[in-house]
Amino acid sequence: MPVARISHGVTIGVILSGLALSFAPLAQSPSDLGRDVYEKANCVGCHKWHGGGGGGYGGAALSLRETPLDRELLLEVIRCGRPATRMPYHDRNAYKSIECYGGMTAADLGADFPPKAPVFLRDEEIEAVTGYVIGQLQGQGDPTYDDCVAFWGAASRECDALR
Numbered sequence: 649m650p651v652a653r654i655s656h657g658v659t660i661g662v663i664l665s666g667l668a669l670s671f672a673p674l675a676q677s678p679s680d681l682g683r684d685v686y687e688k689a690n691c692v693g694c695h696k697w698h699g700g701g702g703g704g705y706g707g708a709a710l711s712l713r714e715t716p717l718d719r720e721l722l723l724e725v726i727r728c729g730r731p732a733t734r735m736p737y738h739d740r741n742a743y744k745s746i747e748c749y750g751g752m753t754a755a756d757l758g759a760d761f762p763p764k765a766p767v768f769l770r771d772e773e774i775e776a777v778t779g780y781v782i783g784q785l786q787g788q789g790d791p792t793y794d795d796c797v798a799f800w801g802a803a804s805r806e807c808d809a810l811r
Contacts, residue, residue, distance in 0.1 A: 682780025683799065685773045689738055689765060697799045697806070699785035709735075712785045722778045724748065726769070729762025736765035738774060 686692065694709035695701050701711040717725065728748035729737035739746050743754055743761075754761050769777070788795070796807035 679780060679784060681773075682776040682778075682784070685769065685777040686780055688773075689767055689769060689777065691777070694734070698791035698795060699781065699788075700791060712781050713788050713791075715781075715786060719778060719782060722781055723774060726774050726778060729765075731757050731762055732760040734763060736763045738765040738767070738769040739771075740768040 699712035
């Protein structure tokens with residue numbers, strides 16, 4: 649059966665006689681999924697492609713390369729946002745069926761309640777982006793040309809400044 653790959657990890661198998669059309673997802677590496685979620689959730693808007701943080705439309709974001717947060721705390725920050733900052737919550741059930749920061753509620757936080765992310769993430773996406781931050785950004789030092797190519801691809805002009 650001839651198989652063609654299309655975007656977002658989907659393959660299409662076609663039996664030439666026209667009798668069947670099948671769809672099956674291609675396996676995507678955890679790092680690729682994490683990077684894709686990092687883009688989808690617009691983490692790059694504040695933390696930048698390299699995770700170094702800095703100024704963004706949401707304010708001055710912390711460096712994910714230098715963060716001391718462990719896996720569980722990163723998961724909580726992604727799910728629940730960060731109160732009193734512009735870091736949004738990415739889990740639609742945060743502060744409802746998902747406990748955040750020891751059971752804090754919107755009423756407890758008042759004006760410090762974090763903003764809602766423009767895109768909510770599924771549990772597997774939250775896990776994937778957390779893994780990406782830990783495996784590809786946290787503790788990695790200054791970004792390199794190779795880091796840039798791994799994020800943007802070899803054809804991107806974004807990496808020219810790091811050559």
